Amino acid sequence: MSKKNAPTSNNLTVTVRTDTGKGASRRARRDGLVPAVLYGHGTNPEHLNLPARDFAAVLRHSGTNAVLTLDIEGREQLALTKTIEIHPIRRNLVHADLLVVRKGEKVTVEVNVHVEGDAESGTLVTQDANTLEIEAEALSIPEFLTVSVEGLAAGTQITAGSVELPKGSTLISDPETLVVNVVTAPTAADLEAEGGGDEGAEAPAEEAAEDSTEE
Known part of the structure; x- marks a missing residue:
């Protein structure tokens, strides 16, 4: 069972958004920007505009738990991509919520589970959990967790507690949560x-x- 870690940082140059509201957000998106809100650690929420193309590239490369290094008009800030909103039809980025993080800080995130390999012939593999909740250092969040079913026989079950996590990470989900079930x-x-x-x-x-x- 292996895992893949996201890059430690993804640099984005962003601007402070002074106009808020639906109209301002629509104008920003037309200009190739993604409206976002940055909050956390007791700071006042900041309304930002992210470069849509660069932000989309970061998400494709690092996943939805990407940690960003933001250049906010000359000020550097680390931020975790907390939630993203995607247009249901156009599939473009509509909005993002970003969480202020600091080096060495641990955060709780949902991480996708990928199943790989082939179980024994004559079996059927079902995946019962697509994500697991873990606590990890902000700069070492895995892009996904990989579970191998290579050569497994019918009757084998893999629970959350047996999924290998990156060093320094802790499972938050119930360890008895069924992740993969191999049946005849x-x-x-x-x-x-x-x-x-x-x-x-x-x-x-x-x-x-x-x-x-x-x-």
Whole structure:
């Protein structure tokens, strides 16, 4: 089981957003910017504009838990990408919430789980948990956690507590959370039997409907 760590920093030059509201946000997006709010550590929320293309590239490379090094009009600030909003149709970045972080600080984040490898022949692998919550140092957040099912037999279950985490990270999710389940794959006969059972269940209903019509 391996893991992949995000880069320690992603530099973005941003500007302070003085105009707020939906109209100002729409204008910013038309100009290739992503409206964002930076908050945390007792600081007053700052309204910022991020360069959309550069920010999108960071997210593609480092994932949604990217730690940014912001140049805010000459002032450097580390920030964790807390949430992002994406347009449901156009799929462009609409808004972002950023959390102020400091070197050495630990943060709690949701990390995606990737399953890799092939289990034994005749098995079916189901993934029951797509993410796990962990606590990690802000500059060492993994992009994702990888779980290998290579060669696993039917009946094998992998829980959150057995997923390997990066050094210094702690699992926050319930360690008994089922992540991956390896079961015996259904045979053609099993599927046919299930289909036959459904047809048999429908027959009495159809007969009852016919009897009701005759009455």
